[in-house]
Amino acid sequence: MIKFDHVYLKYINEFYTLYDINLELKENTLILGDIFDGTHSLFRLISKIDRNYQGEIYIEDKNLKDIKDKDLSLSYVTDKPYLFENKNIYKNLYYPLKIRKINKIDAKNMINDAINLYKLNNFPQKIKDMTLWQKKIIALVRAIIRRPKYILLEDFFSNLDEEYYEIATNILSSCDSTIIACEKTDTKIPYYDSFNKLNLSYGKLEDAVEKAHCS
Numbered sequence: 580m581i582k583f584d585h586v587y588l589k590y591i592n593e594f595y596t597l598y599d600i601n602l603e604l605k606e607n608t609l610i611l612g613d614i615f616d617g618t619h620s621l622f623r624l625i626s627k628i629d630r631n632y633q634g635e636i637y638i639e640d641k642n643l644k645d646i647k648d649k650d651l652s653l654s655y656v657t658d659k660p661y662l663f664e665n666k667n668i669y670k671n672l673y674y675p676l677k678i679r680k681i682n683k684i685d686a687k688n689m690i691n692d693a694i695n696l697y698k699l700n701n702f703p704q705k706i707k708d709m710t711l712w713q714k715k716i717i718a719l720v721r722a723i724i725r726r727p728k729y730i731l732l733e734d735f736f737s738n739l740d741e742e743y744y745e746i747a748t749n750i751l752s753s754c755d756s757t758i759i760a761c762e763k764t765d766t767k768i769p770y771y772d773s774f775n776k777l778n779l780s781y782g783k784l785e786d787a788v789e790k791a792h793c794s
Contacts, residue, residue: 580605581625581729581759586634588620588782592711596620598782599749600634610761612779618761621779626655639728649679651679653729654722654756660714660723666705668699668725669716671706675725693720695743697750712740719747723754732760738766744768 582606588597597617601630612618623629624636627648636643638651654675662671668731669690676686677680694700697720702713717734739747748770752759761773763778778785 580639582621582637584635586632586636588632595782601783603640603719603729603757607758607774609774609776610779611765611776612761613763616779617782618712618779619733622733622761625731627651634745652727653731654727656718656722656733656735659704660718662706662714662717666706667704668694668717670700672724675721679725689724693724710725712743715739716743718745719750723750723756727756730756730758732758734762735760737763752774
């Protein structure tokens with residue numbers, strides 16, 4: 580479980596990007612809202628990219644501030660894929676396994692299985708020769724290949740060609756990770772049908788505010 584306990588975030592003194600966020604993420608969850616509503620900032624906090632916040636964040640009951648980066652069992656798939664443009668698919672998929680000292684033979688088997696399962700050999704072998712949508716698929720496979728506890732999925736379907744919806748859904752459905760996704764609007768993607776859905780608007784969780792007013 581990921582828990583936010585009265586979390587506030589400011590990038591400038593005059594404006595709260597996130598305001599009094601109280602949230603428990605126990606299951607696959609879709610957070611609706613755009614970058615200006617704070618969805619990306621929420622993910623940047625969970626992944627420890629942004630660290631200057633008020634309040635507390637817990638992952639599996641451990642304070643995020645006390646978790647070493649190397650022990651953080653999550654993958655963050657950003658809206659724009661960051662890959663090694665001049666490397667091939669294999670080397671891009673190998674990188675997260677290499678830095679975690681996964682046995683080379685095991686890593687090779689994991690990568691080849693993924694390439695075959697998702698038919699990645701149909702893609703251009705060099706990342707620089709791929710379309711944006713193909714790059715997003717490679718970034719997604721790279722995120723799940725090490726089997727993290729959580730995957731943060733940032734506006735993934737918002738600019739993905741519908742041709743790739745099926746392969747993306749197959750990839751996500753094949754992993755056991757808890758998926759925390761955000762999209763600008765409710766995209767009506769069938770993959771999200773079973774997700775718990777929340778609305779983040781101008782830095783506040785609308786559902787949380789409504790419940791607070793009712794109590």
